Amino acid sequence: MDDHILKAGQTTLTESSGMSCVVGQYLGGGGQGEVYLAQLGDKSVALKWYFPDSATPEQEAALKALVDAGPPNEKFLWPMELVRTEGVQGFGYVMKLREDRYKGIVDLMRRRIHPRFRSLTTAGLNLAASYSLLHAKGLCYRDISFGNVFFDPNTGDVLICDNDNVTVDKSSVSGVLGTPRFMAPEVVCGKALPSTQTDLFSLAVLLFYMFMIHHPLEGKRELDIHSFDLPAMTKLYGEEPLFIFDPQDQSNAPVSGVHDNALLLWPIYPESIRRLFTKAFTEGLKDPEHGRVREGEWRYALANLRDWIFYCTHCSAENFYDGTALRAGGGKLPTCWNCKKEPPLPFRIRLGGRIVVLNNDTELFPHHLDSQRPYDFSRALASVTQHPNDPKIWGLKNLSDQKWVTTNSAGVINEVDPGRSIKLDTGVKIQFGTTEGEINL
16 A cells, blocks of 8 residues: 555655656655655656654754755765645655665675675775765764665765754754664763764764674673663663773673674774774773764775785785784784685885785875875876786886886886886885885885
């Protein structure tokens, strides 16, 4: 029985432009309203229509403000225009349609998708950058969680949905407080409203879920709960939260046979990433104002993590180069997490304080070669390439518009024109305009 608010074929009108928007099939519903496929001119869009209880003057005013402000970047499926129709109480809005290639974090948790580490790190980097832009506008997302984030498991591109709940930071306007398990402890306990600071906590939880396939506060204490009711959840996530890998208190450590995802994945990541998560769920629990990990810290760490991926020569599994582990191992990397064999050291290039592992598919971007363009991955300026006549020889190809100047370990200087390559060899230095790189093995 079709008991949805709108009917297929029904026409709504956009408020500002007066365009007709024709309702299509019902896509799904939530606590605030229903979402439909719709046709706006020659474009397919998504249309969200509010239930009467949610179609408040406050929600309408908030939507109009968001439409006027515009999205922080293209990653947000932002409200484009309000819509109304005769004979139906309330209002809705239209937004861009999510492409089928984007999958939910729930798909990752349930192993319906199997993204590579490169896609995960790229998705994390994109999320941190997008929320940073949102917060820079003085806005608070309020409800960072599984249901609002989608990513392409092949590329790491992201989309952020349900942006109609975005409000001004620290706004006292009533609205969603968040999603259970993602809300900051002070929100769980009713001591604070959603804000940029609580967004930072929720972002850290989301990233932990993505990389560890587990919640950062669900360890042994969770197993001791006999009735997982509201008081129990308030205690676990609000009143007495404890990180499962807290270095000072192991009473909530993950339990083998129950929390195996966390136990398997935690040691795979470099020390720098584990340290950042530890900060987020130790200092960040105790000091919401100053202890939480900022988006810029995540961006820096995840950009490095993306650069440190290398492939095991024995099983091809993705591993992470870790300078700290290398020094602790006396110049040897830890064994591969997948096949347990010792991988040889890969070629690497040092670019200032940054190290990039040179895999067969590595590319260098303005982010790597121009200090004035951080996090710019718009165009590859160099790529690792195989010699056309000798597959054992690998080089770095100049994809930029500028000549490179190289110096080998014997002090011989050469120029590398655009389109040409330099052989990967220990001690080779490359002058990329204002940045110098040195290749090592």
